[in-house]
Amino acid sequence: MxxxxxxxxxxxxxxxxxxxxxxxxxxxxxxxxxxxxxxxxxxxxxxxxxxxxxxxxxxxxxxxxxxxxxxxxxxxxxxxxxxxxxxxxxxxxxxxxxxxxxxxxxxxxxxxxxxxxxxxxxxxxxxxxxxxxxxxxxxxxxxxxxxxxxxxGNRRAEPPPSAPPPKPRPIAPPAVSASAPAEEAPVAAAESVRGQAQLRLPGQQFACVIKTLSLRDALVVVRRGERMPQVFESGVLDLEQDSDRSVARVNAYVHAVASMEPKMDCEWVKVTLKFVDQDPEKLDYLSRLIASGTAQQHYSPGA
The missing domain is CATH 3.40.50.2300 (Response regulator)
Structure with a gap:
C-alpha cells in the first residue's frame, strides 16, 4: 500500500x-x-x-x-x-x-x-x-x-444566538457536578471579569456570562441547551475588548461542568474552560482584557 x-x-x-x-x-x-x-x-x-x-x-x-x-x-x-x-x-x-x-x-x-x-x-x-x-x-x-x-458552503451554518441570557442570581447551595469530577478544579490566579462572551462547541454555541478569567482558564455560566457541554470537548471562547472592539478567539477545552443548583434539571450551569493556545498575541490580549475587567459580547456570523 x-x-x-x-x-x-x-x-x-x-x-x-x-x-x-x-x-x-x-x-x-x-x-x-x-x-x-x-x-x-x-x-x-x-x-x-x-x-x-x-x-x-x-x-x-x-x-x-x-x-x-x-x-x-x-x-x-x-x-x-x-x-x-x-x-x-x-x-x-x-x-x-x-x-x-x-x-x-x-x-x-x-x-x-x-x-x-x-x-x-x-x-x-x-x-x-x-x-x-x-x-x-x-x-x-x-x-x-x-x-x-x-x-x-460545506460548513454547517450556525444561526446567531438570540439575545444574551441575563446574569444568573447567586445560588446559596454549593454546586453539584453534572459531568465532571466530584471536585471542580479552581481557576488558578483568576480575576473577576465583568462581561459576556460567546462559547462555541462543535455543533452548538452558547451566550455566556464570564465569572472569572485568567491567562490559563475561564469560568463561565451558560444556560442549559439541548445538550450539556462535555468534559474534554474542544471549543472556542469569543472575547471582545470594550476599549477597541478587538476580538480574540481563544481555543480551549471543557475542563469541568457543574450545576448552579443542586438538582438534575438545573437551568444554569458553570463551565470551566482550559485555554490551549500558546500564541503570545492571544496571551497579551487576555492580559489586557483581565486588566480592564470588562469583556463585551461578540457574535461573529459564520465563524
Missing part, C-alpha cells in the same frame, strides 16, 4: 492530539507528522514532501497564512492540499486565505465528522485517498476553490 502523509501544524498540543486521534481512527495507514508553529513546519517542508497539510492560522514565530504564502511560492506545490484549521471564519480572513492559495477550510471548534469529511475531500482531489485505501488512484477532480462559497 502506498504511503500517504499529513503534516499537522498547530501551537496547541491539545488540538494536535485531537486531530491525530481523529485521523488515526479513520485512516490507520496514514503517516502523521506535526509541527508546533509555521517556522518549524517550514523547515520540515523544506526537507520532505507531504500529501496534505492541516494548519492553524494564529501561531507564534510564523502564522499559518505566512506559511501558506511561502509554501505556494515553492515549485511543485500547487497540487498539494493546504487546509486551514482555525477559529478565524470572518469573510476578510477567508478572502485572504483564498488569495494565498488555500485549498479548504475547517472552522474551530470542529467535530470528528467535519474534520474527516474535509480530509477525505482534500485527498480525493489530489488522488491520494484511493492510495490510502489500497486501490488505484482516481482521476484528479478540479477543485474550483476560487470563491468564498466553495470554502465555506
Amino acid at each position: 502506498a504511503k500517504v502523509s499529513v503534516l499537522i501544524v498547530d501551537d496547541a498540543p491539545f488540538i494536535r492530539d485531537l486531530i491525530k486521534k481523529a485521523l488515526r481512527s479513520h485512516f490507520p495507514g496514514l503517516q502523521i507528522e506535526e509541527a508546533i508553529n509555521g517556522r518549524k513546519a517550514q523547515q520540515m517542508l523544506s526537507r520532505a514532501e507531504f500529501d496534505l497539510i492541516l494548519c492553524d492560522w494564529e501561531m507564534p514565530e510564523m502564522g499559518g497564512l505566512e506559511l501558506l504564502k511561502w509554501f505556494r511560492g515553492q515549485p511543485g506545490t500547487g497540487a498539494t492540499p493546504f487546509v486551514m484549521v482555525t477559529s478565524r471564519g470572518d469573510k476578510e480572513n477567508v478572502v485572504e486565505a483564498i488569495q494565498a492559495g488555500v485549498s479548504d477550510y475547517v472552522g474551530k471548534p470542529f467535530s470528528n465528522e467535519q474534520l474527516i469529511a474535509k480530509v477525505k475531500k482534500a485527498l480525493q482531489r489530489s488522488g491520494r485517498l484511493a492510495l490510502l485505501q489500497g486501490g488505484a488512484p482516481k482521476p484528479t477532480v478540479s477543485s474550483g476553490l476560487d470563491t468564498i462559497a466553495n470554502l465555506t
Whole structure:
C-alpha cells in the first residue's frame, strides 16, 4: 500500500492530539507528522514532501497564512492540499486565505465528522485517498476553490444566538457536578471579569456570562441547551475588548461542568474552560482584557 502523509501544524498540543486521534481512527495507514508553529513546519517542508497539510492560522514565530504564502511560492506545490484549521471564519480572513492559495477550510471548534469529511475531500482531489485505501488512484477532480462559497458552503451554518441570557442570581447551595469530577478544579490566579462572551462547541454555541478569567482558564455560566457541554470537548471562547472592539478567539477545552443548583434539571450551569493556545498575541490580549475587567459580547456570523 502506498504511503500517504499529513503534516499537522498547530501551537496547541491539545488540538494536535485531537486531530491525530481523529485521523488515526479513520485512516490507520496514514503517516502523521506535526509541527508546533509555521517556522518549524517550514523547515520540515523544506526537507520532505507531504500529501496534505492541516494548519492553524494564529501561531507564534510564523502564522499559518505566512506559511501558506511561502509554501505556494515553492515549485511543485500547487497540487498539494493546504487546509486551514482555525477559529478565524470572518469573510476578510477567508478572502485572504483564498488569495494565498488555500485549498479548504475547517472552522474551530470542529467535530470528528467535519474534520474527516474535509480530509477525505482534500485527498480525493489530489488522488491520494484511493492510495490510502489500497486501490488505484482516481482521476484528479478540479477543485474550483476560487470563491468564498466553495470554502465555506460545506460548513454547517450556525444561526446567531438570540439575545444574551441575563446574569444568573447567586445560588446559596454549593454546586453539584453534572459531568465532571466530584471536585471542580479552581481557576488558578483568576480575576473577576465583568462581561459576556460567546462559547462555541462543535455543533452548538452558547451566550455566556464570564465569572472569572485568567491567562490559563475561564469560568463561565451558560444556560442549559439541548445538550450539556462535555468534559474534554474542544471549543472556542469569543472575547471582545470594550476599549477597541478587538476580538480574540481563544481555543480551549471543557475542563469541568457543574450545576448552579443542586438538582438534575438545573437551568444554569458553570463551565470551566482550559485555554490551549500558546500564541503570545492571544496571551497579551487576555492580559489586557483581565486588566480592564470588562469583556463585551461578540457574535461573529459564520465563524
